[in-house]
Amino acid sequence: MPRPGFVLEVDKSTPPTLFWRGEGFSLEKLPADRSRVIYAPEPLPALDDIDGAIRHALLNPIDQDPLPTLLFPGMKLTIAFDDVSLPLPKMKRPDIRQRVIEAVLDLAAEAGVDDVHIIAALALHRRMHEFELRHAVGDRVYDAFAPRGMLYQHDAEDPTLLSYLGTTPQGEEVEINKRAADSDLLVYVNINLVAMDGGWKSTATGLASYRSLRHHHNPDTMQASRSFMDQHKSELHKSNWRMGKVMVDSGVKVFQIETTLNNDTFPSPFGFLSKREWEWSAKDRASFIGTKKALDRTPSRIARKIFHNIEAPHQMTSVQCGEVGAVHKITTEHVYKQQLVEVQGQTDILTMGIPYISPYNVHSILNPILVMCMGLGYYFNLYRGKPLVREGGVIIMTHPTPWEFHPVHHPSYIDFFEQVLSETTDPHVLSAKYEEKFANDEWYRHLYRTSYAYHGVHPFYMWYWGSHAMQHCGRIIIVGGEARSVRRLGFTPASTLNDALELASDVVGRSPTITHLHAPPIMIADVT
Amino acid sequence: MSRELRIERSLPKFAAAKVAGLLSPGRGSSYGPLSLVNADPLDLPADGWLTIKPRLAGICGSDLSTIDGNASRYFEPIVSFPFVPGHEVVADADIDGISHRVVLEPVLGCATRGINPMCASCTAGNLGNCERIAFGTIEPGLQSGFCCDTGGGWSQSMLAHVSQLHVLPADLSDEDAALIEPAACAIHAALRGAFTGGETVAVLGAGTLGLLTVAALRAFTPVENIIVAARYPHQVALAKKFGADNTCPTPELARLIRSFTGSMAYGNQLTGGVDAVIDCVGDSASLTQSLAITKPRGQVVVVGMPAKVSLELTTLWHRETSLVGAYAYGTETMHDGVQRRTFEMAIELASTAHLGRLLTATYPLNEYKDAIEHAANAGKRGAVKIAFDMRQVAK
DSSP states (O other): OOOOOEEEEOOTTOOOEEEEEESOEEEEOOOTTSEEEEEOOOOOOOOSOHHHHHHHHHHSOBSSOOHHHHOOTTOEEEEEEEOTTSSSSOBOSSOHHHHHHHHHHHHHHHTTOOEEEEEEEOTTSOOOOHHHHHHHHOHHHHHHHGGGTOEEEOOTTOGGGEEEEEEOTTOOEEEEEHHHHHSSEEEEEEEESSTTSSTHHHHHHHTBOHHHHTTTSSHHHHHTOSOTTOGGGOHHHHHHHHHHHHHHHTTOOEEEEEEEEOOOOSOGGGGGGGSOGGGOOHHHHHHHHHHHHHHHHSOHHHHHHHHHTOOBOOOEEEEEEESHHHHHHHHHHHHHHHHEEEEOSOEEEEEEEEESOOTTOTTSOOOHHHHHIIIIIIITTOEEESOSEEEEEEEEEEOOOOSOOOTTTOHHHHHIIIIITTTOOOHHHHHHHHHHHHHTOHHHHHHHHHSSOOOTTHHHHHHHHTHHHHHHOSEEEEETOOHHHHHHTTOEEESSHHHHHHHHHHHHOSSOOEEEEEOSSOOEEEEO | OEEEEEEOOOHHHHHHHHHHHHHSTTTHHHHSSEEEEEEOOOOOOSTTEEEEEEEEEEOOHHHHHHHTTOOOGGGGGGOOSSBOOOOSEEEEEEETTEEEEEEEOOBOOHHHHTOSSOOHHHHTTOGGGOTTTTOSSSOOOSBTTSOTTTOOSSBSOEEEEGGGEEEOOTTSOHHHHTTHHHHHHHHHHHHHTOOOSSOEEEEEOOSHHHHHHHHHHHHHOOOOEEEEEOOSHHHHHHHHHHTOSEEEOGGGHHHHHHHHHTOOEETTEESSOEEEEEESSOSHHHHHHHHHHEEEEEEEEEOSOOOSOOOOOHHHHHHTOEEEEOOSOSEEEOTTSOEEEHHHHHHHHHHHTTGGGGEEEEEOGGGHHHHHHHHHTTTTTTOOEEEEETTSOOO
16 A cells, blocks of 8 residues: 655654755755655556556546547547657656557557547657657557658648637637647547646647647746646636637547556666655665765766666556546546645745756756756646745755756757846746747747757746746745856855755745655645 | 157067967066167157157057067068057147147058158048058058057157147047047948948957947947847946847857847858858957858958958858958948048047946056056956056156
């Protein structure tokens, strides 16, 4: 029986706490009697028969007819799937998307469907490399469909491949992938790692264009989403749902397949990363010391490669399909079951170790903008109820934050960092002044469409993710970061955690309460 | 007798200066051919010449390259030793019995050399292009400060031809006036672009010349956007005050221009780029970058004094880039066709743009080693222009 999440009150006997620092980590002693550490629940047990569960779900959908009854010869069937940003780290083969897609294809074949397109729903993310596509859908599917042009990636910048479906009552334009919109059935294959994934966000975001996305990926929506993980208080969620209704009203028929994974995040050599420090065995301690020493001597480029090659032992905990809203409701319950941790009250200082990976730097560099996004966009928003840190409080992150960018994956990030953040860090100001220019830059468009670059506007979206936290907090400090990078972000650099706590005292006084989010594994703090 | 800083022709000392300058910019002043000496008054070479008393005299990049032994050998036939450096000069002059504060226009053209008829360039008012620069009644010297017959501004006394002197307005400070000569160079460079309106221009380098070029572009041309590659925070601040729209460190310039102009790129080469680059650095790296960020059929104006450079010119050939030099000043043709004397415009700019704010520090002549090292490391020490102040008493 896995143990639930846990909030540890730090006392003098508490061992040092693990903090991620990119491709490395440190052990930090938190002040006794006013600090606490939040640990994620232990991994839920996996489904015994995953393929059986998938087939059962396809045959017994929620609020929709069984998939076989929706399939018929001569129909246009489109299968869209979540891109390389999920799950994190990538899961051991076979990826859950492969299992689901193969099951859907088996049913389609049985029904005599031969017009099948499989589309990576990458929205404005970078295109996936062939090895990433193969990892996600499996070699059998890739080899059968990709060479015939029937497995490809969504292109949000080709107007001939987009279909405008109308507007929501709030004036939000809905424009999605034309093949998906024109199909007799769109089957969406989702992996739900955090509560904001899935539902109508799969289609309204994953298969959309900039024209559509700008209506909810903006500072106003992000600041009003409290949090992204709480559907009832997320403007992002509401906007995607309104767009979903436009799709339904315009005749797009979606069969949503959502899966949840447990939080078994790291393979055994890195098992200590998921454990509570006072439960570390001698082997765990030896692993930590050995790994840390080795990483300290390893060039960051090589350390990055080592970490990005990690394949998580994630296992599927649920699969459900059918009508989008009904499916997502159950999915969210499964996510909450794995991730929710009850936390009493807010804190003056929230500390977080930023790991090497985010949804947007798989096989790439966690550049300074993504460091910000991980800390303020994702970790800050891992709450339901109230933010973990009180309004006016301080966030302390640990990460090296090098002034380093992947030139192929993140070209517009470089320009955003150099040209935009040097002028302003205010999300509203930079949105008004620069977003359109970056979004419509022909060079970025070319790189997004033909290379492996994130869309020109993507760094803005990353900045918007953090806009609520920036508005909410009195100071943001990064420990161990390259000072000029940290300052460019508008934050305060500190050499050590103790220095950071000293700097924070200007804002929160001399004896602040401190809470450390011991992630990954991912959790959601249910703050009362 | 007056005190002056003099450069002698001494190959060993130039060699020592070169080594010292390589170790630390400006150190050539300690080991090279520059020395502080007592000098007898110079003889007036001809009618029209008079003795002037320098008040302030700036230290220019060309002076520094001479002191550190880096000057191009191209200059050998057009300088005469020993000479007293200093061509950015504000001085007191007695003209027709009346005492004036003046600024020196140092180019030694036909009028100063007693050459009659004057060469075609001087006749056209393009003094900087004088075709008789090594001839006439005085020894070779492209400017005062490089000629053994005239002396130079780094002294308590020098000679000037009356045609070289511009009387200063009473309300213009010496400090503002000390920037007039480099401002004239910058104005000339800005107008070499022959801009007609709406252009985007990049300025490489934000030392004295770069900053003055920004001010000149904004004051006297109809260019629309000015982008400046600046290294230090004080340079960024000054560039913006003088009218730059965008600034960035040099390594970021190509990306900024790509983004600003909406260009595509292949490798380090933009497919488009700015209409013109004014290169105030003039080395291989800056010229290479200039060619890479200039749009097809655009132009690169070289105002920073180059020496030997290594350049890949395929891009110039392929993109039909114009590479033009910009030296000194004379008469300018404005975009509306009006012709004006560059120095007249520079005096105006010194006043309206308060150019004296670029004068960071002054030194008496006897502290010349400190002065030279300060000037040679101006950027990293938060400085722009360094000058000698002869209003102070030299020991």
